[in-house]
Amino acid sequence: MLVNGARQAGKSTLTRLMADRRPGTVIRLLDDVATFRAAHDDPVGFVDHDRLMVIDEIQLAPELLRAIKVSVDLDPRPGRFLLTGSSRVLALRSLPDALPGRMEVIELWPFSQGEIDGGPDRFIDAAFQHGADIEHSSQSRRRDYLDRIVAGGFPEAVRRAPRRRAAFFDSYISTLIERDVLEIASIERRGDLLKLLALLAGRAGSLLVPAALAGASGIPRTTLVRYLELLSTVFLIKSIPAWSSGQTKRAVGTPKLSFVDTGTACHLIGQDAVRLGEPGGAGGPMLENFVVMELARQLTWSEERGRLYHYRTKDQLEVDAVIETPDGRVIAVEVKAGATVRTGDLAGLRNLAGHLGDKFVAGYVMYTGQQTLSFGGKIKAIPVDALWLLAP
Numbered sequence: 001m002l003v004n005g006a007r008q009a010g011k012s013t014l015t016r017l018m019a020d021r022r023p024g025t026v027i028r029l030l031d032d033v034a035t036f037r038a039a040h041d042d043p044v045g046f047v048d049h050d051r052l053m054v055i056d057e058i059q060l061a062p063e064l065l066r067a068i069k070v071s072v073d074l075d076p077r078p079g080r081f082l083l084t085g086s087s088r089v090l091a092l093r094s095l096p097d098a099l100p101g102r103m104e105v106i107e108l109w110p111f112s113q114g115e116i117d118g119g120p121d122r123f124i125d126a127a128f129q130h131g132a133d134i135e136h137s138s139q140s141r142r143r144d145y146l147d148r149i150v151a152g153g154f155p156e157a158v159r160r161a162p163r164r165r166a167a168f169f170d171s172y173i174s175t176l177i178e179r180d181v182l183e184i185a186s187i188e189r190r191g192d193l194l195k196l197l198a199l200l201a202g203r204a205g206s207l208l209v210p211a212a213l214a215g216a217s218g219i220p221r222t223t224l225v226r227y228l229e230l231l232s233t234v235f236l237i238k239s240i241p242a243w244s245s246g247q248t249k250r251a252v253g254t255p256k257l258s259f260v261d262t263g264t265a266c267h268l269i270g271q272d273a274v275r276l277g278e279p280g281g282a283g284g285p286m287l288e289n290f291v292v293m294e295l296a297r298q299l300t301w302s303e304e305r306g307r308l309y310h311y312r313t314k315d316q317l318e319v320d321a322v323i324e325t326p327d328g329r330v331i332a333v334e335v336k337a338g339a340t341v342r343t344g345d346l347a348g349l350r351n352l353a354g355h356l357g358d359k360f361v362a363g364y365v366m367y368t369g370q371q372t373l374s375f376g377g378k379i380k381a382i383p384v385d386a387l388w389l390l391a392p
Contacts, residue, residue, distance in 0.1 A: 266282075
């Protein structure tokens with residue numbers, strides 16, 4: 001099994017907790033110089049062990065995967081190897097054709113809000129089960145959400161005070177570029193990549209159009225597309241595909257840009273909770289990014305299987321998040337940073353509902369108010385913290 005995910009998301013901590021429950025487990029840390037040399041010099045001997053072996057940061061020595069393949073082929077008992085990686089290991093340029101199809105991959109995200117607070121984190125299941133019958137009241141206010149947005153979900157960032165948190169993000173971004181990205185591809189001009197990161201953070205929640213980004217950054221389009229792929233590979237950004245069906249010919253097919261962690265994005269644009277909330281601040285786009293990524297996290301454990309999309313028409317009607325199950329049922333979420341919901345805020349949801357008919361389970365405007373409000377037609381406004389406080 002491979003636990004794959006962003007650096008500092010807690011992969012090593014999780015795998016060590018699992019190892020503690022299995023007597024005889026051996027833990028190999030490839031960050032250690034001597035361990036790394038042993039893996040490089042004798043990969044077959046390195047993985048020779050009868051019980052569980054945990055190998056941390058497998059992307060540092062991808063040649064081990066071929067030795068693991070041979071070991072697994074000779075002894076196919078499940079649960080013999082537990083690997084971690086800080087980049088999408090299957091995308092490594094040096095990956096041997098070894099384990100694809102032979103290992104299960106689990107992506108570990110930064111903390112969700114439910115994990116931070118001990119909430120149920122079951123909004124998706126509740127929405128598909130109860131539809132427009134959901135009711136939720138909240139004590140949270142807009143500033144409470146902004147504080148959560150700038151903290152993000154990395155365990156180390158969450159536990160730090162704001163001033164020390166900035167130092168964490170500086171170190172995190174530097175390590176990501178200097179180490180993880182360079183493990184995957186050669187970068188000629190690192191300054192361009194840092195420049196692009198700041199530009200992307202300022203456009204979180206916007207359509208991901210490489211030609212426009214190339215023009216704004218001065219980076220050639222082909223190079224920029226490669227950089228976007230790299231930033232996705234190291235779990236920094238995520239592309240949200242557009243939703244469409246045969247009935248929605250006027251839907252726009254361009255994906256949307258999201259940052260996996262809003263704390264990182266806020267640091268890149270230099271905005272704290274106070275600045276986000278000011279006129280001209282990035283509170284609206286960052287709240288949208290925050291909600292979309294909480295939904296993405298929940299989809300990794302929800303009982304309802306579904307895929308995450310956004311919806312936008314050529315007439316500029318849009319819905320920030322659309323979750324569709326394999327049988328075609330849909331819930332939709334529009335995000336508003338204000339504490340008041342207006343008729344215009346419902347236009348995208350109503351348009352989508354009209355196209356879907358009975359397949360439309362419910363639409364929600366998630367806002368910073370404190371009460372649930374009904375607008376008819378399976379559409380409700382609900383407080384944002386319903387995301388992590390509701391359960392079926």
